[in-house]
Amino acid sequence: MEQIEKELIQQAKSGDSTAMAELVKQHSSNIYNVGLRLMQNESEAEDVLQETFLIMIQKLDTFKENSTLSTWLYRIATNIALGKLRDKQNRQSDMDLDELEFEPLTGTQLLSWPEEVNQMWKDESIQSCMKAALEKLPESYRTVFVMRDLEGISVKRTANMLDLSESNVKVRLMRARLFLRDNMAKNLHCIEANA
Amino acid sequence: MKHIHKKDDKIIQLVQKQLGKDVNAEVIAEVSLHMKDCPDCHIYLDSVKQTINLIKNIDVNTNLPIDVEKRLYKSLKLEMYK
Numbered sequence: 001m002e003q004i005e006k007e008l009i010q011q012a013k014s015g016d017s018t019a020m021a022e023l024v025k026q027h028s029s030n031i032y033n034v035g036l037r038l039m040q041n042e043s044e045a046e047d048v049l050q051e052t053f054l055i056m057i058q059k060l061d062t063f064k065e066n067s068t069l070s071t072w073l074y075r076i077a078t079n080i081a082l083g084k085l086r087d088k089q090n091r092q093s094d095m096d097l098d099e100l101e102f103e104p105l106t107g108t109q110l111l112s113w114p115e116e117v118n119q120m121w122k123d124e125s126i127q128s129c130m131k132a133a134l135e136k137l138p139e140s141y142r143t144v145f146v147m148r149d150l151e152g153i154s155v156k157r158t159a160n161m162l163d164l165s166e167s168n169v170k171v172r173l174m175r176a177r178l179f180l181r182d183n184m185a186k187n188l189h190c191i192e193a194n195a
Numbered sequence: 196m197k198h199i200h201k202k203d204d205k206i207i208q209l210v211q212k213q214l215g216k217d218v219n220a221e222v223i224a225e226v227s228l229h230m231k232d233c234p235d236c237h238i239y240l241d242s243v244k245q246t247i248n249l250i251k252n253i254d255v256n257t258n259l260p261i262d263v264e265k266r267l268y269k270s271l272k273l274e275m276y277k
Contacts, residue, residue: 022225029256
């Protein structure tokens, strides 16, 4: 941890609200982005953001500084987001693992994607296709995909945080990847047809 | 390695093995060998990798919107740091 941040933490712990505000400023964008990835919703990401920093202010004196402040905040934000996702799943009865539909791999689905796809990520239509595909992914799969592939959290830690077995995390991750791939394939086909 | 190309069949397992980081060298070698002789598996695996890379590329961090930032500081009862 950088010396400047250590000093800020000590000042904030001793009640310096300017130091607390500076810590909030330094970490708020990252926490908002984590919230956005997990919740896929700006309003809910803002809730995660506010609740995370409320907890930081209330519990900063318990922060042992064994890890970085960003790791500690990340863990808090993820737990808050997961709690909200669980509540939503309970209300909406999220799709079961076996309910994701896969079509037979035939015909055009097995055509190679154009090489330029890799360079097309700045294209707005591609971006909206990708976001639509991610939004279609049931939450229990999206959470695993975000944590593993976007946040780079280990299988073990993802399993712990989601209260799943490691093998279940791997299965959900692979299903999520394949679901996204299939949705992208359909979307790419749409773009080509409409071009 | 004989397989039928239907989803949830061998191809899924092959892609999973190839993309997974928890398999041993023997399995990776077996899958890699199969990929050489199976264009469908190869194409499918490539498209899965492309999808993951595309999503990573569009997943850029956004700056905290100013109105969100204002509400955050208000909810925390803190003065915005200049």
